[in-house]
Amino acid sequence: MKRVLVRRPGPHLADGLVTHIERSPVDVDLARHQWERYVAALLSEGWEIIEVEPAEDCPDAVFVEDTVVVLGDLAVISRPGADERKPETAGTEAALAGLGYRIARIEAPGTLDGGDVLKHVGPDGTTTVWVGLGGRTNAAGIEQLAAHLAPLGAEVVTVPTTRVLHLKSAVTALPDGTVVGHEPLVDDPATWPDFLPVPEEPGAHVVVLDDTTVLMSTSAPRTRELFERRGLRVVAVDISEYEKLEGCVTCLSVRLRG
Numbered sequence: 001m002k003r004v005l006v007r008r009p010g011p012h013l014a015d016g017l018v019t020h021i022e023r024s025p026v027d028v029d030l031a032r033h034q035w036e037r038y039v040a041a042l043l044s045e046g047w048e049i050i051e052v053e054p055a056e057d058c059p060d061a062v063f064v065e066d067t068v069v070v071l072g073d074l075a076v077i078s079r080p081g082a083d084e085r086k087p088e089t090a091g092t093e094a095a096l097a098g099l100g101y102r103i104a105r106i107e108a109p110g111t112l113d114g115g116d117v118l119k120h121v122g123p124d125g126t127t128t129v130w131v132g133l134g135g136r137t138n139a140a141g142i143e144q145l146a147a148h149l150a151p152l153g154a155e156v157v158t159v160p161t162t163r164v165l166h167l168k169s170a171v172t173a174l175p176d177g178t179v180v181g182h183e184p185l186v187d188d189p190a191t192w193p194d195f196l197p198v199p200e201e202p203g204a205h206v207v208v209l210d211d212t213t214v215l216m217s218t219s220a221p222r223t224r225e226l227f228e229r230r231g232l233r234v235v236a237v238d239i240s241e242y243e244k245l246e247g248c249v250t251c252l253s254v255r256l257r258g
């Protein structure tokens with residue numbers, strides 16, 4: 001079963017947080033249209049869409065990835081590092097509890113954003129979870145996540161993240177586990193022995209749709225070519241209005257597998 005959580009953008013999207021880049025005006029109507037296209041791309045790739053109830057007072061709620069870490073039958077509800085985003089988690093918890101997931105929570109003083117969590121299941125079935133320690137996620141949050149995931153056999157590895165908002169703003173993984181990133185934004189590429197540098201910052205962000213297909217932004221055409229030369233099929237979507245808010249393709253959804 002391939003299901004994916006998404007959350008419709010609200011009316012205050014343009015007021016979303018911006019930390020590492022200059023603020024530029026967001027066209028909310030265009031952003032709505034881009035979100036519909038993003039969801040349509042997932043649907044046409046065979047994913048069942050599950051909408052989390054909108055959180056209209058939270059400008060950044062569309063970045064649903066930050067509110068949860070899902071592994072197996074467990075949903076660890078995050079405690080976002082930015083106070084403005086803390087109310088977003090209730091809707092995500094309700095949606096996942098409704099789908100039958102076991103619920104655990106990151107508690108104070110821990111903070112953790114789902115965008116800091118990169119998971120990979122190796123060919124031998126071992127799960128590695130790299131977690132960015134930086135602006136939004138603290139050591140207590142990582143310790144709690146590790147304790148929640150340990151019974152599921154996952155190994156949690158802390159990765160200092162200072163140059164971008166979240167670990168997954170810097171690196172993501174291709175279907176074969178190769179970790180890709182735009183080197184100037186990666187604190188220590190040597191963390192991953194098979195690190196693959198990509199020529200564009202948005203090229204660092206992929207959503208794995210199946211063993212040979214990735215979803216990525218149209219704003220990284222040279223990286224797209226690089227991936228296609230490696231034999232990957234690429235589905236590209238324009239998410240310019242979300243990129244102005246330091247969002248990327250990964251943060252607009254949470255894939256639920258199995």
Ligand SMILES: NC(=O)NCCC[C@H](N)C(=O)O
Nearest residue numbers: 016017063115245246247251
């Ligand atoms: N996982 C992600 O990359 N999330 C992007 C969140 C962007 C939002 N404007 C924020 O600063 O929280």
